[in-house]
Amino acid sequence: MPRQVDDMVRTDKGVAEFCKNYEFRTDYICEVVKRRQCRKILIQLPEGFLRCIPFLYKELSRCVESVEILFSLNPSHGSCLLDELGSRISGSDLLVHIGHVEYPNYTPAIPVLFIPAEYTGVHNLRFERIVDYIRTKNVQSVLVLTTSQHAELSRWLVEFLNTKGFRAEYGGIVTGCLVPKIPKDIDITLVVAGGRFHAIGVALRNLDRASTIVMVDPYTGAIRDVQEDVKKILRIRYWKIAYSREAKTWVVIDGVYGQHRPSIVDKICQLIRQRGGTCIKTIALYLDQHVLENLDSEDVDVFVVASCPRIPIDDLYEFRKPVLTPGEAYMVLTGEERYVYPW
Numbered sequence: 318m319p320r321q322v323d324d325m326v327r328t329d330k331g332v333a334e335f336c337k338n339y340e341f342r343t344d345y346i347c348e349v350v351k352r353r354q355c356r357k358i359l360i361q362l363p364e365g366f367l368r369c370i371p372f373l374y375k376e377l378s379r380c381v382e383s384v385e386i387l388f389s390l391n392p393s394h395g396s397c398l399l400d401e402l403g404s405r406i407s408g409s410d411l412l413v414h415i416g417h418v419e420y421p422n423y424t425p426a427i428p429v430l431f432i433p434a435e436y437t438g439v440h441n442l443r444f445e446r447i448v449d450y451i452r453t454k455n456v457q458s459v460l461v462l463t464t465s466q467h468a469e470l471s472r473w474l475v476e477f478l479n480t481k482g483f484r485a486e487y488g489g490i491v492t493g494c495l496v497p498k499i500p501k502d503i504d505i506t507l508v509v510a511g512g513r514f515h516a517i518g519v520a521l522r523n524l525d526r527a528s529t530i531v532m533v534d535p536y537t538g539a540i541r542d543v544q545e546d547v548k549k550i551l552r553i554r555y556w557k558i559a560y561s562r563e564a565k566t567w568v569v570i571d572g573v574y575g576q577h578r579p580s581i582v583d584k585i586c587q588l589i590r591q592r593g594g595t596c597i598k599t600i601a602l603y604l605d606q607h608v609l610e611n612l613d614s615e616d617v618d619v620f621v622v623a624s625c626p627r628i629p630i631d632d633l634y635e636f637r638k639p640v641l642t643p644g645e646a647y648m649v650l651t652g653e654e655r656y657v658y659p660w
C-alpha cells in the first residue's frame with residue numbers, strides 16, 4: 318500500500334527525536350478538544366507515524382487530562398480513508414486525522430480535525446543546488462508541488478527561486494492520485510516529497526511532460542527526474558493492458574469512505590457488459606496480495622482496483638493476473654491507446 322511518510326525518514330536517533338521533527342500541533346488539538354467539550358477522541362495516523370503514539374499520548378494527556386484518548390490502527394494511507402467506523406463504534410466526539418489535508422470530494426459523516434504534520438526537522442535541501450540543477454535545464458518557469466509535510470519549505474523554495482530570476486509558483490499539495498494537469502507554460506515541475514511516490518504520480522498524470530518532472534527529497538537532499546522510473550512502470554502497465562484484452566470475467570474492487578467510487582465502478586461494469594463480459598462488483602476497506610490470493614480462481618481473468626489507483630501500480634504489479642487501475646481498464650475496454658491515469 319502506498320506510504321505517505323517515507324521510510325527514509327527513519328533514523329536510529331530514537332523515536333522521540335523523530336516525532337519531535339513533525340508539527341503535530343498538540344496545543345492546537347487540545348484547544349479544539351476543549352472548545353468542543355469532547356469526552357473521547359480518536360487519533361488516526363499514517364503507518365510511518367504509528368511509533369509516535371506514546372509520544373502523542375504523553376503530550377496530549379498533559380493538556381486534556383479528563384479526555385479519553387484512543388488511537389486508530391486502521392488503514393490511513395491518505396485522508397481518503399478517515400476512520401469513520403472506528404470513530405462511531407468507539408463513541409468518539411472527534412477524529413483527529415494526522416498527516417494529510419482533506420481529500421477533495423469526500424465529506425465524512427463525523428467531525429474531523431486535520432493536522433498535516435509539517436516536517437520541522439533539519440532538511441537536507443540545498444536551495445543553491447536546486448538552482449544549479451534548474452540552470453542546467455535552461456528553463457524559466459518552475460512549478461513546485463509537495464505533500465502535507467513540506468508545504469512551508471516548498472513556499473520558501475518558491476520565494477528563493479523567484480529571487481534567483483526564475484518564474485516560480487507554488488502549486489499546492491498532491492496525493493498519489495490527485496494531481497493537477499501541469500499548465501503548458503511551465504518548463505519544469507519540482508515535487509518536494511520524501512521518495513519518488515508523489516513525483517511518479519505527477520508524471521503518470523502528465524506523461525507528455527514526464528521528462529520535466531523532478532523529485533526533490535528534503536530528507537536525503539536528492540534531486541532527480543523520474544522519467545526512467547515512469548518508463549519502467551509503463552512497460553509493465555502496457556503489458557498488463559495487452560494481457561487483459563481477451564478477458565471475459567472481471568472483478569471490480571470498490572473502496573469505502575473517500576475511496577468509494579460508485580460512478581467509476583458502474584461505468585467500468587457497463588463497458589464490460591457491453592462487450593459481453595461479466596462484471597463482479599466487490600468492496601474492500603483494505604486490499605493486498607493476501608486478499609487477492611483468496612479471491613483468485615480460474616473463473617477470474619482480471620481485477621480492477623477502483624478504490625486506490627496506486628495499489629495496482631505500486632503493490633500488486635507482480636500478481637499473476639492483471640490488476641488494473643480504472644484508467645487502464647478504460648483503455649482495455651475502449652481501445653484507447655494513450656495511457657490514462659488515474660481514472
Ligand code: SF4
Pocket residue numbers: 319394395396397398492493494495576624625626627
Ligand atoms: S486513493 Fe489516492 S489519496 Fe488515497 S491512498 Fe490511494 S493514492 Fe493516496
